Amino acid sequence: MALDSKIPSGPIEKKWYDHKFNLKLVNPSNRRKYxxxxxxxxxxxxxxxxxxxxxxxxxxxxxxxxxxxxxxxxAAQGGINAAKNYRNDGDSVYRLFYDTVKGGDYRAREANVYRLAELSNNIIDQCVAQGVPFAREYGGYLDNRSFGGAQVSRTFYARGQTGQQLLLGAYSxxxxxxxxxxxxxxxxxxxxxxxxxxxxxxxxxxxxxxxxxxxxxxxxxxxxxxxxxxxxxxxxxxxxxxxxxxxxxxxxxxxxxxxxxxxxxxxxxxxxx
Ligand SMILES: Cc1cc2nc3c(=O)[nH]c(=O)nc-3n(C[C@H](O)[C@H](O)[C@H](O)COP(=O)(O)OP(=O)(O)OC[C@H]3O[C@@H](n4cnc5c(N)ncnc54)[C@H](O)[C@@H]3O)c2cc1C
The missing domain is CATH 3.50.50.60 (FAD/NAD(P)-binding domain)
Incomplete structure (x- = not known):
């Protein structure tokens, strides 16, 4: 059986970007019809x-x-990775992509991992907007930690209950x-x-x-x-x-x-x- 993951063509950093751009959009006033x-x-x-x-x-x-x-x-506990580079320790979308492919034993679909890395920053923002109480530093900024063997600090967390707090945010x-x-x-x-x-x-x-x-x-x-x-x-x-x-x-x-x-x-x- 052939597995077809339907990954768009083009350079890795543009595959999903181009695909999304070429999708037909639904006008906001028509969405209620679907x-x-x-x-x-x-x-x-x-x-x-x-x-x-x-x-x-x-x-x-x-x-x-x-x-x-x-x-x-x-049940998720540790936190979510995002390439915000708050610590200025050399993080980037490409480094998060690279670490994730490596962490997945080189078996992950690279185009999809790239998209995950690209979207990671927005995901944190969306969760914050949903009211997820991520751990913060004394000054009020989002805290993060080095997790899972990464060389940079990019894991945003809510103590040992990240999944619980995220799910409560999505549920709200x-x-x-x-x-x-x-x-x-x-x-x-x-x-x-x-x-x-x-x-x-x-x-x-x-x-x-x-x-x-x-x-x-x-x-x-x-x-x-x-x-x-x-x-x-x-x-x-x-x-x-x-x-x-x-x-x-x-x-x-x-x-x-x-x-x-x-x-x-x-x-x-x-x-x-
Ligand atoms: C112990 C543990 C710790 C983890 N820690 C982290 C972490 O620190 N950071 C991180 O990023 N990830 C972590 N993960 C992974 C992460 O929790 C999961 O990848 C993620 O929560 C999956 O979310 P989901 O919405 O895809 O699935 P789920 O939360 O499993 O939701 C699946 C949904 O599908 C429904 N469903 C399934 N089958 C059917 C069916 N036949 N009919 C109707 N409904 C159905 C279920 O009712 C449920 O609502 C951890 C996982 C575990 C187990």
């Missing part, structure tokens, strides 16, 4: 749902915990959008399958974990933010919920779809066999 499903309400899904809701889209979010606050993200933003009416959250719902129409995901099938009822939800786009898959290994510090159920089901669906259809760069059409 419905987006976000599966997962951890740091990734919670923040995505809140941001999309704030942008004006109609968002329905799902998780299988009883509250968005209980995603596994709450999510709750704000729920109150605004742009986001609906369904806790205790497990995604069972993705609905694919003409090669695009247009909805999901879920099980209500309280009543057992199977339900379907339609949307214009589906975001899977369902976390890691640590529990495919015998030993893991991840929560038992990090069990790769959603991403595996989506993978099986796409694999099945591809076996039924052939694709060129822009279309999918039935294979002639």
């Amino acid at each position: 419905h987006i499903i976000v599966v997962g309400t951890g740091l990734a899904g919670g923040a995505a749902a809140a941001t999309l809701g704030e942008m004006g889209y109609n968002v329905t979010a799902f998780c299988y915990q009883d509250s968005a606050r209980r995603a596994h993200s709450i 933003s999510l709750s704000r959008q729920v109150a605004e009416g742009t986001v609906t959250v369904h806790g205790r719902h497990e995604m069972l399958d993705v609905v694919v129409v003409d090669g695009k995901s247009r909805g999901i099938i879920v099980r209500d974990m309280v009543t057992g009822e199977i339900k379907s939800f339609a949307a214009d786009a589906v975001v899977l933010a369902t976390g890691g898959y640590g529990n495919v290994y015998y030993l893991s510090t991840n929560a038992k919920g990090c069990n790769t159920t959603a991403i595996w089901r989506a993978h099986k669906k796409v694999h099945f779809w591809k076996s039924m259809f052939c694709a060129d760069s822009s279309n999918m059409y039935p294979c002639k066999w």
Whole structure:
């Protein structure tokens, strides 16, 4: 099976920048016409749902915990790396990119790591705007520390509870959008399958974990933010919920779809066999 990570072409520092620039934008007044499903309400899904809701889209979010606050993200402890170079110790986007690729044993997708490094500074700013109480120096500036063997100080943290504080920040933003009416959250719902129409995901099938009822939800786009898959290994510090159920089901669906259809760069059409 060929793995296609769909990384855009071009020099590494411009791949995602150019791709984003060439995307069609949705006019702010048209966003309310679109419905987006976000599966997962951890740091990734919670923040995505809140941001999309704030942008004006109609968002329905799902998780299988009883509250968005209980995603596994709450367990993260050490902090988040960002190339802000506050200590003037030689940090840069490129150095964070380099250290992360090296830390990942040279197995990470480099273009995506570059983008992570590039976005790192904005992520810290977004979290601060969400009210995350990062540790600060006496003068009020954000503190940071050297972490994970890095030669520079770039880890922003909230004592030993960074993940908890970050998730509470994302949850506050999510709750704000729920109150605004742009986001609906369904806790205790497990995604069972993705609905694919003409090669695009247009909805999901879920099980209500309280009543057992199977339900379907339609949307214009589906975001899977369902976390890691640590529990495919015998030993893991991840929560038992990090069990790769959603991403595996989506993978099986796409694999099945591809076996039924052939694709060129822009279309999918039935294979002639
Ligand atoms: C002990 C520990 C310490 C860590 N420390 C750090 C750190 O210091 N710094 C750092 O950057 N990272 C750290 N990490 C990693 C970091 O916590 C995770 O990478 C990150 O929190 C993952 O966020 P997420 O939103 O992708 O996933 P999660 O928080 O796991 O959220 C997954 C969401 O998907 C939902 N979901 C999953 N499957 C389904 C399904 N089938 N149907 C419906 N919903 C589903 C869940 O309900 C949940 O809401 C640490 C991890 C661990 C385990």
